[in-house]
Amino acid sequence: MRLILFFTFIFNIALATGQTVVRGPYMQSNTHESIIFMWRTSTETNTKVWYGTDPNNLNLTKVISANVKDHIIKVDGLAPLTTYYYAVGTTSGVLAGGTASYTFKTHPVPGTPTPTRIWAIGDFGRGNQGQIDCKQSFENYTGNRGADVWLWLGDNAYQDGSDAEYQSKVFAVNGFSDVFSRLPFYPCPGNHDYNSVWPASTTLGIPYSNIPLVNHKGPYYDLVEVPKYAEAGGYPSQLEVFYSFDYGDVHFLSLNSEVFDYTLSYDGINQMIQWIRNDLDQNTRKFTIAYFHQCPYSKGSHDSDAAYELVIKAMREKIIPVLEEYDVDLVVNGHSHVFERSYLMNGHFGKSDSFNASTMVKSATNGKFSDGNAYIKDNSYATKNGTVYVVCGNSGSSEGGPALNHPAMFYSDGGSSAYGSFVIDVYKNRLDAKYLKSDGQIGDEFTILKKDLVLQSLSNLIICKGQSANVQALFTGGSDNLEIKWVAGSTITSGNTATLSPVTTTTYTLSVKDLYTQQIETTTFTITVTELPAPAISEPLPGTLEAVSSVQNISYQWNINGNPITGATSNYYTPQFNGNYTLTITNQQGCSATSEVFIVQSLSVEETTSSTLKLFPNPADNQITFSISDDMINAPYSVIDNQGKIILSGIADSKNTILNINSLVPGNYILRIKKEDKTINQSFIKK
Incomplete structure (x- = not known):
């Protein structure tokens, strides 16, 4: 048996080592509950993936039995916002993975506010040092934090987006390609990617032919599996040509500038416009980011004013007005091999000489949060607060001597050694964006803040005089820097919760202010203070007490010597003992008032002066000890409640x-205790 097992083990190793992974593994369509693994093997094999939340225990597997070189396998049933580890291979064994560097983290459920880091690179796929440096500068910057979303801005593999170029300049670049084992990407294509798409999609291979969107095919589309059915949020496009997805409270639209056609029919663009409207009509996320390849505004390696830039012109005139109609926050592009960043702007759809800063710039500041100049927007696209446009086409490509003088741009960087990427962080109502140069320096940064506070109204309250009301501010949105005040005249109480103690009926104003956006939301409410008039006690008949009160709908509680009398809860009471009686009334709001003391001394009990009775402790918990004089030994005793009922009885057969x-x-x-004509009484309280 050992010999058979040994040869079986050797045979499986031989099968597993007879193939190698020549591309990947890499990941696509990461969602809150699923992910797609892709890789290429040197020979055809079946497909298996191992995965789990412990890198040392990949206890879940999935297998596809068909033999292929290009492997695509989707796993479902994952937990949101959870870190997993994985390995890939065949049913004969693991070919890649199985270590802590082969990992991914699922998305949060769409719409769940989550700190989010986004990394965008454009025109990167050259396999050069600039591409490697951009990746390394990001890893140095982000450290163990990593990225949650990786955006490709097009021209992902030069010169023509062929399969061989994707292999040599994207998936097999030392110093760059290790990122694929741990970070899924969300791509869009560029014109260079389409150099291999057009020949595969049209008979003559003529660029920008007017062909159905479903017929767009080629190496780019072979190697991506995007969430075209809204698996990750958004609205289904049912196409890989363009699509949308969510990460937490951020919505992304991956658009496609290459659907332009040279006949100027705009069939593809119009289909994309209709889908954009469908998508943004249902979008409720805090921030919205659109990205596509060919930039509407640039004076870099591409001049957006040039007569031959027909695709740029079409995107600027057809797509940008729709995005601004929905007040999209950020548009990110590549194509021009520079970095450019606009002001917060709106309404510029022409060439640069038509740009009017006085009417089109919504904020002429630098947008830097640290300077107090963050761009501030409301939380609805009904008001056109403006959009920031970013060109980041220098994540591996560069251009010597660009003009960089577009009037819409606040910041520009270019030149033969100017490489960089774009980093976006979103937390609550704040979006921070940075141009990260390949040398690790921050070249530009800006912040967009949203006025998104929504304050719930508070109900009016009723309290009793002398009581307090505990209140809490209930709201959604806002930053981490809020000022919360409860104001009544000159009295101000601060804090998310407050204990309010008005002595008379008082109206309060709750004010919540976001100190970053200066948004203030208020609501008012009234605390009514109720004071019950104290009842009185009368004795309409000898031995009968009556409650006297003008208050309606109240409850009664009679007390003797300051202690409640069990069961004495009507407006009349017949005393059983001498003592100090009071009456407490309570209304439906729980407010109480107690009468003055009414002394009862008329209840006579024949007592001897020569006999004694001592009782302790009083009040008592579980037992009492009583002492009697000699003449009362062997007398019967009884314990009587306040209704006159005997509860306990016995014979006192000793002095104690x-x-x-x-x-x-x-x-x-x-x-x-009663013996012949002698009776002794002693009251006590059972605690």
């Missing part, structure tokens, strides 16, 4: 008697 009262309910009682 211990009596267990554990069975008594808390209240007032009398211990009575």
